[in-house]
Amino acid sequence: MPLNTAPNLPDPDGFYDELLRAHEGLSQAESEALNARLILILCNHIGDGEVLREALRAAAA
Amino acid sequence: MVDVRYDIAFRLYPYVRVSAQDAAPLRHPVVIVGGGPIGMAAALDLGKRGTPVLVLDDHEGVGQGSRAICFSKRTLEIADRLGCADAMLAKGVQWNVGRVFHGPERIFEFNLQAEAGHKYPAFINLQQPYFEKFIVDEIRAAQAAGAPIEIRGQNLVTGLAQNDGFVTLEVETPDGPYQIEADWLIACDGARSPLRDMMGLGFEGRAFEDNFLIADVKMTADFPTERWFWFEPPFKGAGQSALLHKQPDNIWRIDFQLGWNIDRKAELDPARIRARVDAMLEAQTGTIPPYELEWTSIYTFQCRRMEKFRHGRVFFAGDAAHQVSPFGARGANSGLQDTENLAWKLDLVLRGLAPDALLDSYSPERVFAADENILNSSRATDFLTPKSDVSKAFRNAVLKLAQTHAFARPMVNSGRLSVPCTYDGLPLNGPDALNGPARSRVGAVCPDVPLGEGFLLNQLGRGFTLLGINTQVPDSLTESGIAVTPLQLSAQDGPLAERYLGAAPAAVYLIRPDQHIIARWPLFNDAATRQALRRAIGKA
Ligand SMILES: Cc1cc2nc3c(=O)[nH]c(=O)nc-3n(C[C@H](O)[C@H](O)[C@H](O)COP(=O)(O)OP(=O)(O)OC[C@H]3O[C@@H](n4cnc5c(N)ncnc54)[C@H](O)[C@@H]3O)c2cc1C
Numbered sequence: 001m002p003l004n005t006a007p008n009l010p011d012p013d014g015f016y017d018e019l020l021r022a023h024e025g026l027s028q029a030e031s032e033a034l035n036a037r038l039i040l041i042l043c044n045h046i047g048d049g050e051v052l053r054e055a056l057r058a059a060a061a
Numbered sequence: 062m063v064d065v066r067y068d069i070a071f072r073l074y075p076y077v078r079v080s081a082q083d084a085a086p087l088r089h090p091v092v093i094v095g096g097g098p099i100g101m102a103a104a105l106d107l108g109k110r111g112t113p114v115l116v117l118d119d120h121e122g123v124g125q126g127s128r129a130i131c132f133s134k135r136t137l138e139i140a141d142r143l144g145c146a147d148a149m150l151a152k153g154v155q156w157n158v159g160r161v162f163h164g165p166e167r168i169f170e171f172n173l174q175a176e177a178g179h180k181y182p183a184f185i186n187l188q189q190p191y192f193e194k195f196i197v198d199e200i201r202a203a204q205a206a207g208a209p210i211e212i213r214g215q216n217l218v219t220g221l222a223q224n225d226g227f228v229t230l231e232v233e234t235p236d237g238p239y240q241i242e243a244d245w246l247i248a249c250d251g252a253r254s255p256l257r258d259m260m261g262l263g264f265e266g267r268a269f270e271d272n273f274l275i276a277d278v279k280m281t282a283d284f285p286t287e288r289w290f291w292f293e294p295p296f297k298g299a300g301q302s303a304l305l306h307k308q309p310d311n312i313w314r315i316d317f318q319l320g321w322n323i324d325r326k327a328e329l330d331p332a333r334i335r336a337r338v339d340a341m342l343e344a345q346t347g348t349i350p351p352y353e354l355e356w357t358s359i360y361t362f363q364c365r366r367m368e369k370f371r372h373g374r375v376f377f378a379g380d381a382a383h384q385v386s387p388f389g390a391r392g393a394n395s396g397l398q399d400t401e402n403l404a405w406k407l408d409l410v411l412r413g414l415a416p417d418a419l420l421d422s423y424s425p426e427r428v429f430a431a432d433e434n435i436l437n438s439s440r441a442t443d444f445l446t447p448k449s450d451v452s453k454a455f456r457n458a459v460l461k462l463a464q465t466h467a468f469a470r471p472m473v474n475s476g477r478l479s480v481p482c483t484y485d486g487l488p489l490n491g492p493d494a495l496n497g498p499a500r501s502r503v504g505a506v507c508p509d510v511p512l513g514e515g516f517l518l519n520q521l522g523r524g525f526t527l528l529g530i531n532t533q534v535p536d537s538l539t540e541s542g543i544a545v546t547p548l549q550l551s552a553q554d555g556p557l558a559e560r561y562l563g564a565a566p567a568a569v570y571l572i573r574p575d576q577h578i579i580a581r582w583p584l585f586n587d588a589a590t591r592q593a594l595r596r597a598i599g600k601a
Contacts, residue, residue, distance in 0.1 A: 032451070036458035044468040 003054035063119055063217045063233055070190035072122040073197045076215035082239040088227065089115045090411050092243035094218045094256055096120070098129075098189065099379030099396040100249030101196040105143050106404035108210035109203055110523060112411055115241070116210070117232060119217035123197070127277045127356045129189040130308050131390035135481040135506065137181035138518055138576075139401050145199035146181070149192060153185030154307050159288040161473055163460040165295040169470050173478070178556040179509040180516040184478060186308050189393065218250070221259045223373050245407060246375045249400075252363075254381035260372060266365020266435065269386060269442050270321040274300075276334055276357045278313045282342070282350035289345075290475045292445075292460055296340040302445050302475070303341060312355055315341065318445065325359050362386035362442065364435045370424040376403055383431035388441035388476030391434040398481055399427050405523075405574035409598060414542050419599030422489050430482035437477045444474035481506045484577060491571065491580030491593030498563040507576045508560045512550070517557070522546050524574055525594065530557065531567035532584055540591045541600060545571075573597060 009015050023031045043052055074096065081087050091107055093100045096118030107114040132149065140146035160170045175183040200210055219238070220231030230241045248256040257264060286307045294303040304316040317337060319328060327333065334357055339349045366383035370376060379396030403423050409415035447453035462469035484490060484504035493503040500508055510517040520526075525545045527534045530552055538545045552558040562568055571579040571593050580593040595601045 029454075032454045033458060033461075036451075036454045037462055040455070040458055040462060040469065040472075041466075 003051050003058060005058065063215045063235060065120065067120070068125040069120060069122040070125040071194045071197075073194065074118065074212040074214035075121045076235055077213070078234075078236050079213065081241070082234065082236060086229065086240035086242045088242040088244065089113065090244045091115070091247065091407060092117065092228075092230065092241060092245075093247045093249055094230070095248065095250035095379075095381070096197075096212060096214075097124075097249060097251055097379065098193050098196060098393050099400055100247070101193060101200060102139070102143065102397050103247055103249060103378060103400035103404060104210050104212070105145075105196060105200050105203060105208075106400055107408060108200070108208035109143065110404065110408040111209065112408045113209035114211070115243075116212045117216040117218055117230075117241075118212070118214055121214040123190045123193040125190060125356070127188075127275045127314065127358060129192065129387075129390065129393040130186045130306065130314055131184050131394075131478070132187055132192060133390065133394045133479045134175065134179065134181045134183050135479070136394050136397050137185065138509065139397050140196075141180070141518070142523075142576075143196070143199060144203070145195045148195040148198065149187055150181070150185060152191055152195075152309050153187040154286060154309055155182050155185055156286045156288060156307065157183075158285070159290065161463070161475065162289070162291040162294070163457075163464075164291075164293050166464060168460055168463045168473070171470070178511045180511075180518065181509075184390075186306060186314075188308055188310075188312070191309070192393070218256065221246075221256055221375075223260075223375065226374075228374050244374065244411070247400075247403065248375055248377045248381050249379045249396075250381050252380040252384045254377070256375070257367065257377065257381060260375065262367055262372065264365050264367055264384075266363055266384070267439065268361065268363045268365075269446060271301075271361065271442075271446050272319045272321065272323050272325070272328075273360045273362070274317040274319050274328055274334065274337075274357070275360060276315045276317075276338060277308070277355040278315055278338060278352045279311055279355050280313065280350050280352035281311050282346065282352070284313070284345075292456075292475075294341070296337075296344040298337045299341060304475075305341070305345075319359070323359075328359060329357060331357070360387075364439050364442070366428065366431045366435060370399075370427050371420060376407075376420075376423060378403060378427075382427070383435065385434050385438040386442045387438075388445065389434075389438050389479055390476065391438055391479045394479040395430060395434050398430060401575045402426055406599075409543075415598040416600060422487070422599060426484050426487055426489070429484060429487060433482045434479070441474045441476045489573075489579070489597045489599070491596055492589070493581060494589075495565055495568050495581040495583055496563070497565050497568060497581060498560060501561050501570070501578060501581070503578050503580055505578050507570075507572060507578060510556045510560055512557070518576065520548055521572060521576055525579075525597075526570075526572040527585075527590065528561075528570040528572060529567075529585060530561055530569075532569060534569055534585045535587075538587075538590065540594045541598060543594065543598065545590075545594065571597070 091114045093116045157173045161168045173183045217233040222229045228243045228246045289305040291303045301318040306314045370382045378399040385391045447456045459472045528548045569582045579597045
């Protein structure tokens with residue numbers, strides 16, 4: 001299964017809002033820690049090494 | 062003069078003047094330089110095969126001090142073939158449970174409980190001096206039974222020259238220097254390998270900017286026999302991580318990761334060490350039980366290896382060839398696998414049964430293994446010592462998530478405990494023609510299996526084995542002058558079927574003297590077996 005980079009979120013604005021709200025009131029370090037946990041949780045959910053490598057490449061590009 | 066560089070725990074091979082010191086240089090088939098665990102195991106293996114071997118060590122016995130404590134199942138299996146595993150198992154401490162803490166939080170625990178149906182446990186803890194002594198004890202027993210092994214203590218090798226067809230060594234003794242010649246030389250002279258330097262060979266890799274304080278503490282307090290590991294320990298002065306692990310004789314190994322910029326001398330002050338140990342013990346028990354400091358030292362760690370482990374008539378094995386950080390206990394454990402790889406090859410070549418080309422396979426096989434060990438041990442070290450803010454953020458994220466989510470626990474890395482490497486895709490391998498289990502694929506070490514009262518690995522002798530499961534293999538087969546030992550078994554279900562058949566109804570395995578699998582097929586085929594054997598001895 002290739003990395004899906006087509007629009008896939010049912011409510012893009014709503015999700016973006018939730019993401020920012022999760023960081024509200026956090027210090028820089030707390031935000032970084034939250035992001036790190038979030039990345040790990042999502043990567044585990046995806047679980048497909050090839051997709052994850054593609055995602056890493058896409059993010060780094 | 063031969064300097065004493067370290068204290069001796071067991072004086073096992075005192076210096077004795079030999080007549081060779083006054084004569085013209087004598088030629089030996091195999092000389093081993095260095096009588097650490099790896100050199101002694103090599104000597105025992107070769108000697109039990111009947112190949113004469115001389116060990117030169119610059120001390121008179123086994124060094125004191127805290128080094129290896131965790132010895133793996135594969136090490137015990139090798140030691141069993143060599144005849145000294147029972148003593149190790151009897152003295153060693155067995156443990157299964159490990160607990161991981163982050164600060165004051167107990168994150169999770171794991172149980173190493175090895176799969177059932179193996180003769181040996183996943184690990185034992187045993188002080189390295191005992192481990193070495195048991196090997197030398199077995200050498201003494203083998204000598205008494207006629208094995209051609211000689212050990213010369215206080216024989217310091219100071220020079221080496223490779224000639225056409227042999228090696229000449231300069232040896233210093235308390236009675237002055239003499240020379241020895243060797244057809245083959247095994248350099249087991251440790252991480253600082255003077256022989257490597259004499260030959261001008263490199264030792265490249267990575268040094269980790271960290272200091273580890275190691276304290277072996279004797280106490281009778283009633284701690285459970287578990288491995289406790291703290292990331293960012295909550296007790297005072299413990300550094301970045303700490304470890305508590307039990308050894309025999311009521312000794313506990315305590316490690317503190319102190320960081321890079323420390324004053325080593327000040328940190329080794331017993332009062333300072335005691336303050337640290339007190340804080341750790343008090344945090345765990347609420348009191349400070351009485352204890353004695355048995356041994357303390359500070360280590361820095363490297364991960365590096367030589368580019369090649371064979372240089373003409375000289376082979377490098379153990380720490381001389383490769384060095385890893387101790388997280389994962391891969392130093393002595395992997396060194397033992399070096400000698401087990403080399404011994405049967407040298408023995409066959411010395412008997413004229415295999416060509417020199419067989420010896421060329423030693424380096425690629427053991428370099429492959431060293432790279433796997435270095436990779437594992439570097440990854441553990443990177444987890445323990447995050448190198449940047451972001452790596453620390455991820456590391457701590459893993460630790461936090463591991464408290465509540467199972468998925469994060471396998472990412473927590475305080476050392477991946479040593480397992481033998483599978484020689485995937487290397488030149489001695491034959492065909493993998495069976496649709497069998499991955500764990501017993503070509504290149505792997507044979508997994509152990511209970512057989513009646515005993516175990517499969519004990520049925521594999523010192524030579525090559527042809528194993529037939531649910532299908533006939535011939536009673537005898539000799540190829541290139543080498544007699545292969547048949548082993549006929551049957552299995553419907555249970556560990557043998559699971560570990561060797563998988564979905565296949567029957568299987569034939571050709572197995573090397575070091576218990577690695579050469580080839581496997583659904584049925585016996587004479588020509589294919591002979592071809593695989595020729596390849597496994599470097600003839601094809
Ligand atoms: C703190 C610590 C913890 C460790 N924990 C583990 C663990 O849990 N499990 C594990 O498997 N490994 C562990 N190791 C690694 C293990 O101790 C080494 O891998 C092992 O000792 C290597 O054995 P060796 O025989 O290759 O070398 P060494 O043990 O170093 O032996 C080399 C020998 O050669 C002799 N010698 C040197 N130069 C000469 C010369 N010129 N002439 C004659 N003789 C010479 C020396 O005196 C010595 O006897 C640990 C290491 C450390 C430091």
